[in-house]
Amino acid sequence: MADRISLGLDIGVASVGFSVLNIDQGKVVELGARLFNAKVAEGNQDRRSMRGSRRLLNRKKQRRQDTAKLFEEFGLISNYDKDNFSEFFDNNENPYELRVKGLTEKLTKNELAESLYQIVKRRGISYDLKDADFEDGGTDYSSSLSLNNKALEDKTPAEIQLQRLNEFGAVRGKVVVGDDLDNQKVLLNVFPTKEYKKEAQRIIATQREFYPDILTDEFEKQYCSILTRKRDYFVGPGNEKSRTDYGIYKTEGRTLDNLFEELIGHDKVYPDELRASAASYTAQLFNVLNDLNNLRILSYEDEKLTQADKETIINELKSNVTTVNMMNLIKKVSGCEKDDIKGYRTNDKDKPEISSMAIYRKTHKEFLKADVDITQ
Structure with missing residues (x-):
């Protein structure tokens, strides 16, 4: 055999x-x-990028189609054509002027449709400017977003954009102001979606006086839903009518609640149980205990930390919200020298790497700011 x-x-x-x-x-x-072959990997990356770009473009087009369809449904426009709907809004009017005018003055129905459509077309970023990662864009990016954040305190995006257009002749892209290299300002047309939503709601509130039968509460609700909608990351691509195994809508007919349901593995010791998130309390506690159990303390008779040692270390970690040096903590608890501690993992710089419940301590620190002690 x-x-x-x-x-x-x-x-x-x-x-x-x-x-x-x-x-x-x-x-x-x-x-x-x-x-x-490296070129094969590069080709895969190119295909992924192109696929992502196609999906983004399709979603943008779908938002615009849904907006135009909503306008026809409530009587703001007529003769909606799914294939040529954008032609209705190609009237060469200055959208910034219309949006600013719409905040305080009556607009025609065509002007109102153009204003609200343009907001959906250029709806900004989904996060607050204060949450932006300034380090990725450098000092120009950081200072530009700070200027925008300050300007939004008393102006809408359209008011800021129109002012810059009139003053500097440009809005979109990177607008450099000043000839002195040491004192130049860089202006970026980057504003949060929530600010565009506030502007749209102000325009609707003003124009409702003139078009109460069109600009109903239901219209505003549906319009804002289209403006702000964003596919949740855990849903993935696809939908009920266009299924793909890369999202929650599987080709064999199953629909998952969460894309990560089938990506989470099962525990090897308890096969019926799903693996815990690495950031969960139990996973962090397990990682610390696992590292401590693997240590050898040469000054100990059996070279192992006692249960009391491990409990003291855990309690110290849970009560501490600052950076913890695990080698120093183990040395303090066990009363040994650093050279007596063996069996730990090392990082790429050959330094000791021992789990320290870092995420738990960071969470603890944030809760304490709200006068909540999670250790109690």
């Missing part, structure tokens, strides 16, 4: 590792790795 053979594969984005084992003899028959 032929020996049983086991094939193991480690499939990565740029390589595949393999091993062939003779199970009955307990021997490695063959092992190795195969690297993909």
Whole structure:
């Protein structure tokens, strides 16, 4: 009878590792790795980028279609054409002027439709300016968003945009103000979606006086829903009518509540239980205890931390909200020297790496700001 053979594969984005084992003899028959051509990996990245771009463009088009359809449904426009709906709004009027005018003066129905459509078309970013990652864009990006944030205290995006258009002749893109290199300002047309929503609601409130049968509460609700809607990251691509295995709408007919349902593995010790999130309290506690159990303390008779030692270390971590040096903490609790501590993991700089419940301590610190002590 032929020996049983086991094939193991480690499939990565740029390589595949393999091993062939003779199970009955307990021997490695063959092992190795195969690297993909770098151009193949680059091609995969290009395809992913193009696929993402197509989805974004399709969603933008869908928002605009839904907006035009909503306008026809409530009588703001007529003769909605799904294939040529955008032609209705190509009237070469200055949308910034219309939006500013709409805040205080009556607009015609066509002007009102153009104003609200343009807000959906350029709806801004989904996060607050104060939450933007300034480091990625450098000082120009940081200072530009700070200027925008300050201007939004008493102006709508349209008022800021119209002022810049009249003063500097440009709005979109990167507008550099000043000839002195040391004192130049960089203006960016970056505003949060919530500010565009506030502006749209102000326009609707003003124009409702003139078009009460059109600009109903239901119209405002549906319009704001289209303006602010964003696909949740845990849903993924696809929908009921266009299913794909890359999202929650599976091709065989299943619809998941969450994309990550089937990405979460099962525990090896308790196969019926899902693995915990790495940020969960139990996972962090397990990681600390696992690292502590692997340590060897050379000055101890059995070279192992006692249960009391581990409980003291855990309590110290839970009560501390600052940076913790685990080697110093273990040294303090066990009464040993650093050279007596062995068996720890090391990072890429060959420094000791021991779990310290960092996420728990960070969360604890934030709760304390609200006078909530999660250790109680």
